[in-house]
Amino acid sequence: MAKNSTKGRAPAGTKGRTAANARQAKIQAAQRSSSGGANKIVVATVVVVVAIVAVVGGVIWMETSKKDAITGGGNALPAGVSALGDGYPAYQDVTPVDGAPTLEIYEDFQCPACKSYEDQLGSTVEDLAEQGKVRLVYHVKNFLDDNLGNTWSTQAGNAAFCAADAGKFQAFHDQAYANQPTEGDGFTDDQLAGFAEAAGITGSALDTWQECYDAGKYVDYVNSVEESSAKDGVTGTPTLRLNGETLDLGQVGTPEQLTAAIEDATA
Numbered sequence: 063m064a065k066n067s068t069k070g071r072a073p074a075g076t077k078g079r080t081a082a083n084a085r086q087a088k089i090q091a092a093q094r095s096s097s098g099g100a101n102k103i104v105v106a107t108v109v110v111v112v113a114i115v116a117v118v119g120g121v122i123w124m125e126t127s128k129k130d131a132i133t134g135g136g137n138a139l140p141a142g143v144s145a146l147g148d149g150y151p152a153y154q155d156v157t158p159v160d161g162a163p164t165l166e167i168y169e170d171f172q173c174p175a176c177k178s179y180e181d182q183l184g185s186t187v188e189d190l191a192e193q194g195k196v197r198l199v200y201h202v203k204n205f206l207d208d209n210l211g212n213t214w215s216t217q218a219g220n221a222a223f224c225a226a227d228a229g230k231f232q233a234f235h236d237q238a239y240a241n242q243p244t245e246g247d248g249f250t251d252d253q254l255a256g257f258a259e260a261a262g263i264t265g266s267a268l269d270t271w272q273e274c275y276d277a278g279k280y281v282d283y284v285n286s287v288e289e290s291s292a293k294d295g296v297t298g299t300p301t302l303r304l305n306g307e308t309l310d311l312g313q314v315g316t317p318e319q320l321t322a323a324i325e326d327a328t329a
Contacts, residue, residue, distance in 0.1 A: 132277040140223045147290030149199040153191045168301040171218035171238050172206040179300045180239040187318040196324050197246030203288045214248035219284035221254040224274035225261055233261035246275040
C-alpha cells in the first residue's frame, strides 16, 4: 500500500506565497526603477531651466551693462553742458566776439510754431552764431509728448544730442525741423536715423549714433531740461531769451528786427 509522504515538499500554500512575494518584489523593483528615472528627469529638467535662466540673465546683464556704459547710468550730458537741466551751447568751436549776448531758444521738435520760427529766423540766428555775434544756447523741451500722447519730442531730442556727439547737432536740428511731421503724427525711428545720415553722420559714426539712440543716452537729460525750464517759467515754445530777458516775438519777427535786438544787447 502506497503511503503519502511530505518529505522534500514545501508546506501547503508556501508555493503560492513564494510566487506572490516574487511578483511583489518585481513590482517594488519596477517602482524603484521608475521613481529613479522620474527623479533623473526632474533633476535634468531643473538643470536645463537653471541653465536657461543663467543664459537669459547673463544676456540681460550684458545689455544693461552696455546701456549703462553708454548712458552713464542716466547721467549722460552732451559736450559743453555742466549739469542736468542746463541748456546746450551750440557752435562751441566758435569764439564769441567781446560782449556777445547770450540767446537762449526753448524749442520742442514737435512744435509747429517752432518750425515756423525756424523757417523764418533760424538761418539768421545760425549766421549770427557762426560769426560769434551771439552765444546760442538751446533748451530742447518735450512737453508735447504729454499733449500728443507719444514720445517723439523726447526721442528726437535724444537723437539730436547723439548727433551732437558726432559734431552734427545743428545739421540734425535743421533736418528735424525741415521735415517735421504733421502735428500728432510724430517722427519714426527710421526718419530720425535718416536725419542723422542727412546731417553727415556715416560709417562707424552712424553705428555709434545708433547705439546712442537705441540706449536712450540723453533721454534723462531731455527730461531734465523740460523740468528745469518749466520751473524757470517757460510755458510755451518757441521762447527766446536774450541775456535772460524774454523777447516779444512780435517785435523780433523779422531777421532785421532780431539782428537789431542782438546788436543792441551787445556790450
